[in-house]
Amino acid sequence: MPTSPSDASTYDLAVIGAGPAGLAAAVTAADLGLRCALLDAGRQTGGQYYRHPASGLGAARPDRLHHGWSVYTGLADRLAAHREAGRVDFLGGHQVWALERTGDGYAVHVTLGPEAADRATVPAAAVLLATGAYERQLPFPGWTLPGVVTAGGAQAMLKAGLVLPGRRIVVAGSGPLLLAAASSLVTAGAEVPSVVEATDYLGYARRPGVLAAVPGKLVEGAGHGSALLRHRVRLRRRSAVVEAHGTDRVNAVTVARLDADWRPVPGTERRIDCDALAVGHGLLPQIELATELGAATSTGPDGAVALQVDARLRTTVPGLWSAGETNGVGGADLAIAEGELAAHAVADLAPRPALLRRRARLRAFAELMAAAHRPGPGWTGWLRPDTDVCRCEEVPVARIREAVEELGAGDPRTVKLLTRAGMGWCQGRMCGPAVACLAGSGEPGPDRRPFACPVPLSQLAAAED
Known part of the structure; x- marks a missing residue:
C-alpha cells in the first residue's frame, strides 16, 4: 500500500x-x-x-x-x-x-x-x-467512434481489467507494440483478423550488428510472431487503416496500401469487418x-x-x-x-562496466527501432476536411488548414490559439503530433507550462507560499 x-x-x-x-x-x-x-x-x-x-x-x-x-x-x-x-x-x-x-x-x-x-x-x-x-496517435476518418482504442489501451484493458475491447479486433499503426498487443489479444481469446503495419520492417536490416547484439529482442519478437502464426493472424505490411466505419460503434475498417511516404495508394482499399480497432504509432x-x-x-x-x-x-x-x-x-x-x-x-x-555495455546495446536498438517506424509525411493523405484532429475540442482538419493557409499560422502554438486545438482535457497529447504536422513544423516540441497535470484551484489557494 x-x-x-x-x-x-x-x-x-x-x-x-x-x-x-x-x-x-x-x-x-x-x-x-x-x-x-x-x-x-x-x-x-x-x-x-x-x-x-x-x-x-x-x-x-x-x-x-x-x-x-x-x-x-x-x-x-x-x-x-x-x-x-x-x-x-x-x-x-x-x-x-x-x-x-x-x-x-x-x-x-x-x-x-x-x-x-x-x-x-x-x-x-x-x-x-x-x-x-x-501513445502517438495519427487521426483518420472514424477514429472517434466507440470501439476505437489505442494499442496500449487495449493491452491496459486486458492487463488491468481482464476484458477485451471487442471480440474481433483489428490491430493497426506502426511499431513493435502492435505485435505485442496482437499476441496478447489472441492469447486471451480475441479474434484478430489482421495486424496492419505501416512500415515493411526493412529498416531493421540496415544495421544487422545492432540486432545481433540484442538476441533477447529477437527471441521476444519471434515469440509474438509464433503466437500470431498459430492463430492465423494476417500481417499486412506497408498498409494503414484509412477509415473506420460505423454509427454507434465501429463495425468495419478500410485498409489501404501505402507508398514509401505513407500516402494511400488508390485502388488498393480493402474492407475488414470488426467490432474493435486497436491503433497506435509508437510512443x-x-x-x-x-x-x-x-x-x-x-x-x-x-x-x-x-x-x-x-x-x-x-x-x-x-x-x-x-x-x-x-x-x-x-x-x-x-x-x-x-x-x-x-x-x-x-x-x-x-x-559496473557490463551495465554500461548493456545500456549501450539497448539504446542502439532503440534508435534503430525508432528510425524503422518513423511516420512518413504522406499520412495526411488519408484525412478528410471534416475529420476531427483535436477530439477534446472537436477541431476538424479544415479549421486547422484554414489557420495555416489563410491566417498564417506556422507552428502548433499559433494553430492552438486560433482554433483551440490542444486546449482540451488531454492538453494536446492525442492531437499534438497531427496538429504539428498539419502546421508544417514536424513533431511538436515541448510545451512549457507551470502545471504538468490538472490541479484543483482550492489546492493552489491553500498553498502557504
Missing part, C-alpha cells in the same frame, strides 16, 4: 514514476545507501508496463498477461525490503504537478485528490525523472516536468522529442537525472538498465 513521507526531512533522492525505470532506480539507490521517495500517480508500483489486475477480479496468474513478470516481482521484493528498513517511502497516489528548485535541492509538488487538504510537497536533494511515455516521451525547468531536449530518429542527457544520465538542469522512455523510447529492459545507471550517478559511484 502507498505511504506518506515518513518525516519532514529531505530525501536524498525523489524518483518520479514507479514503472520499470523508477523501480530499478529506487531500489538500486537504496542499495547504495540513499534514502529515497518513490512517487507515482497510481496506487501500485509497476507503471503502465507492469499493470496489475484489479484485486477483486481474483486473477491467479498475472504473469500470463505480461512479458518479464518475474523481473517486476524481483524489483518489487527488493522494494518491499527497503520499505521495511525505512530506506524507501513509496508514495502512491501522488500526482506530481511541478518541480521547484530550492537552495539545497528540489521541492516536489504533488496533488493527492480533489480536496483542498489533499496536497503535499516532498523535499529532495536530487530528482530522477522516470515518467515514461504516452512519445513524457517530459513536461523537466522542460518547465528549462532542460534541453533532442529529437530522435522517429521525430520524437526526448530529454538530452550525458553519459551518466544527467539532464542539463543541475540535480535532475532522467531514466527510461524520457530519454527516448526503448522498452522495459533499457528503462531498467538506465534506472540502475542513474542511481549510481546520483550516489556518485561508478557502475
Whole structure:
C-alpha cells in the first residue's frame, strides 16, 4: 500500500514514476545507501508496463498477461525490503504537478485528490525523472467512434481489467507494440483478423550488428510472431487503416496500401469487418516536468522529442537525472538498465562496466527501432476536411488548414490559439503530433507550462507560499 513521507526531512533522492525505470532506480539507490521517495500517480508500483489486475477480479496468474513478470516481482521484493528498513517511502497516489528548485535541492509538488487538504510537497536533494511515455496517435476518418482504442489501451484493458475491447479486433499503426498487443489479444481469446503495419520492417536490416547484439529482442519478437502464426493472424505490411466505419460503434475498417511516404495508394482499399480497432504509432516521451525547468531536449530518429542527457544520465538542469522512455523510447529492459545507471550517478559511484555495455546495446536498438517506424509525411493523405484532429475540442482538419493557409499560422502554438486545438482535457497529447504536422513544423516540441497535470484551484489557494 502507498505511504506518506515518513518525516519532514529531505530525501536524498525523489524518483518520479514507479514503472520499470523508477523501480530499478529506487531500489538500486537504496542499495547504495540513499534514502529515497518513490512517487507515482497510481496506487501500485509497476507503471503502465507492469499493470496489475484489479484485486477483486481474483486473477491467479498475472504473469500470463505480461512479458518479464518475474523481473517486476524481483524489483518489487527488493522494494518491499527497503520499505521495511525505512530506506524507501513509496508514495502512491501522488500526482506530481511541478518541480521547484530550492537552495539545497528540489521541492516536489504533488496533488493527492480533489480536496483542498489533499496536497503535499516532498523535499529532495536530487530528482530522477522516470515518467515514461504516452501513445502517438495519427487521426483518420472514424477514429472517434466507440470501439476505437489505442494499442496500449487495449493491452491496459486486458492487463488491468481482464476484458477485451471487442471480440474481433483489428490491430493497426506502426511499431513493435502492435505485435505485442496482437499476441496478447489472441492469447486471451480475441479474434484478430489482421495486424496492419505501416512500415515493411526493412529498416531493421540496415544495421544487422545492432540486432545481433540484442538476441533477447529477437527471441521476444519471434515469440509474438509464433503466437500470431498459430492463430492465423494476417500481417499486412506497408498498409494503414484509412477509415473506420460505423454509427454507434465501429463495425468495419478500410485498409489501404501505402507508398514509401505513407500516402494511400488508390485502388488498393480493402474492407475488414470488426467490432474493435486497436491503433497506435509508437510512443512519445513524457517530459513536461523537466522542460518547465528549462532542460534541453533532442529529437530522435522517429521525430520524437526526448530529454538530452550525458553519459551518466544527467539532464542539463543541475540535480535532475532522467531514466527510461524520457530519454527516448526503448522498452522495459533499457528503462531498467538506465534506472540502475542513474542511481549510481546520483550516489556518485561508478557502475559496473557490463551495465554500461548493456545500456549501450539497448539504446542502439532503440534508435534503430525508432528510425524503422518513423511516420512518413504522406499520412495526411488519408484525412478528410471534416475529420476531427483535436477530439477534446472537436477541431476538424479544415479549421486547422484554414489557420495555416489563410491566417498564417506556422507552428502548433499559433494553430492552438486560433482554433483551440490542444486546449482540451488531454492538453494536446492525442492531437499534438497531427496538429504539428498539419502546421508544417514536424513533431511538436515541448510545451512549457507551470502545471504538468490538472490541479484543483482550492489546492493552489491553500498553498502557504
